[in-house]
Amino acid sequence: MQVPGIRARVSIASIAGSGSEPIQFIVQGTDFEKVQHTAAMILDAARHTPGTSDCKLSVDDPRQEVQVRLNREKMVTLGLVVSDVGSTLRVALNGNDDAKYSEGDFEYKIRIGMDNFDRTKADDVSKLTFLNKEGKLIELNQIADITYDLGPSALERTDRIPSINVKSNVVGRPLGTVGAEIMSAMQGKIPEGITIGTAGVMEQQSSAFGSLAFAFLAALVLIYLIMVALYDSLLDPIVVMISIPLSLIGAFLTLALTMNTLNIFSIIGLIVLIGLVAKNAILLVDFANYMRRDRNMDTFNALIEAGKERLRPILMTTFAMIFGMLPIAMAAGNGAELKNGMAWVIIGGLLSSMILTLVVVPVVYYIFDKMTSHFRIFKRNKMVEKIKAELLDKEEVVA
Numbered sequence: 001m002q003v004p005g006i007r008a009r010v011s012i013a014s015i016a017g018s019g020s021e022p023i024q025f026i027v028q029g030t031d032f033e034k035v036q037h038t039a040a041m042i043l044d045a046a047r048h049t050p051g052t053s054d055c056k057l058s059v060d061d062p063r064q065e066v067q068v069r070l071n072r073e074k075m076v077t078l079g080l081v082v083s084d085v086g087s088t089l090r091v092a093l094n095g096n097d098d099a100k101y102s103e104g105d106f107e108y109k110i111r112i113g114m115d116n117f118d119r120t121k122a123d124d125v126s127k128l129t130f131l132n133k134e135g136k137l138i139e140l141n142q143i144a145d146i147t148y149d150l151g152p153s154a155l156e157r158t159d160r161i162p163s164i165n166v167k168s169n170v171v172g173r174p175l176g177t178v179g180a181e182i183m184s185a186m187q188g189k190i191p192e193g194i195t196i197g198t199a200g201v202m203e204q205q206s207s208a209f210g211s212l213a214f215a216f217l218a219a220l221v222l223i224y225l226i227m228v229a230l231y232d233s234l235l236d237p238i239v240v241m242i243s244i245p246l247s248l249i250g251a252f253l254t255l256a257l258t259m260n261t262l263n264i265f266s267i268i269g270l271i272v273l274i275g276l277v278a279k280n281a282i283l284l285v286d287f288a289n290y291m292r293r294d295r296n297m298d299t300f301n302a303l304i305e306a307g308k309e310r311l312r313p314i315l316m317t318t319f320a321m322i323f324g325m326l327p328i329a330m331a332a333g334n335g336a337e338l339k340n341g342m343a344w345v346i347i348g349g350l351l352s353s354m355i356l357t358l359v360v361v362p363v364v365y366y367i368f369d370k371m372t373s374h375f376r377i378f379k380r381n382k383m384v385e386k387i388k389a390e391l392l393d394k395e396e397v398v399a
Helices: 034-048 072-077 082-094 120-128 175-184 202-231 236-241 243-257 262-295 299-329 336-398
Strands: 023-028 050-059 064-068 096-103 105-111 129-131 137-139 144-151 156-158 161-170 195-199
Touching: 023 034, 023 175, 023 202, 023 243, 034 050, 034 161, 034 175, 064 082, 064 120, 072 082, 082 096, 082 202, 144 236, 161 175, 175 202, 195 202, 202 236, 202 262, 236 243, 236 262, 243 262, 243 336, 262 299, 262 336, 299 336
Parallel strands: none
Antiparallel strands: 023 161, 023 195, 050 161, 064 144, 096 105, 129 137, 156 161
16 A cells, blocks of 8 residues: 555564664765765665665655855955854754743743745745844845755764765575675775775674674683593593584584574574583593493493493483473564574584484594503603613613
C-alpha cells in the first residue's frame, strides 16, 4: 500500500534494538563536494555487494533552496558589517526565542519572526532590510546575489569536520565480510583529503574482537599455568590442552551447518568452551597417571583402563551441557540469532571434543610418554659414557 507524502523504512530487529544500521561508514573531509561524491561511490558499492539491504545516506537528496551570496565590497561601501547582516538573517529565517514571558509559576518563550515572510521565495528574501551605521535601510538585493539552487537537506559534522554517513543493513551474510568487501571495492578510489571511518556495530565489533582475542589467549595461558601447578609437570598440561583445538573443529563446523556467523557472542562461546572441553582430557590423563603410579601399570594398559573407567563421566557431563544449551540454540525472537551462535559453538565443540578426545588424547599421551622415556634413556647413557671416560682418565694417570 502506498500513501501519498509518506516514506517508510524497515529496520531488522536485533538484540541492540532497531534504531541503527549495523554497517555505517563515516565519510569526512573539508571539501563537501568531495565528501558527497565519495559517499555516493560507497553507497553504490554497498548496493552492489551481496548481503546488503536498505542502503542509504544519512542526508536526504538535495533540495531546492534559496542561496544568498554576500558581496563584501558592497557591504563595506554601504556601511554594513557581516556579523550584523548574519544575525538579522538568522532572526528573519529562523526566528528568535531568547525573550521569555513569566506568569505565575509558568514561563513562556516569545518567538520573534518576520510577518508575511516566506523564506522559500527569493523575492521575499531579497526585500529584507538592514540598518547601516548611518541609520539608513539597505535591502538585501543591494549587497547580495540571491538565486535558487540545490543544497543538502542537512549539514552533518563529525569532530567539527563536514561528514556524511553511509548506512546499510545486512541479511544472510556475516557483517565483517560484507564491510570488508565494501572497503575493498573502494580501494584506490578515495580522493585526497577524504577519510573514511566506521561506526555503529562495525566499530563496536572491531574493538570487541581485539579484547576477546586477548581474553581467549589469556584463558589458554591461565589454564596451562594452573595445570602445571596441579600436575607438577610441563608435559601433562600440553596433552590436556590438545583437546582445545579438537573442540574448535566441531565449533566452526556447527556454525557453518546452522548458517550462523562468527560474532561477539560466538567468540564468548569459544572462551567458555576452553574450560568445558579441557575437563574431558583431565579425566583421562589424571586416571592414567593414577593407574601408572599406584597400580604399576604400563602406559598402554593404563590408557585403556582410563578410557573404560572415564567414558561414562565424560558422556554424562557432555550431554548434560549439550541439553542445557539446546533451548538457547533453538530460541527465536529479537536478538535470538546472536545468542543462537554462542549456544551452537558450545554444542558443536563439546560433541567433537567428546569424540576426538577419547582417541587423540590417549595417542598423544602415549607418544609423549615414549619420547620422555627415550630422552631419559639417552640422558642416562650419556651420563654413563661420561663416568666411564672419567674412570679411564684416572686409570691412565695412575699408570
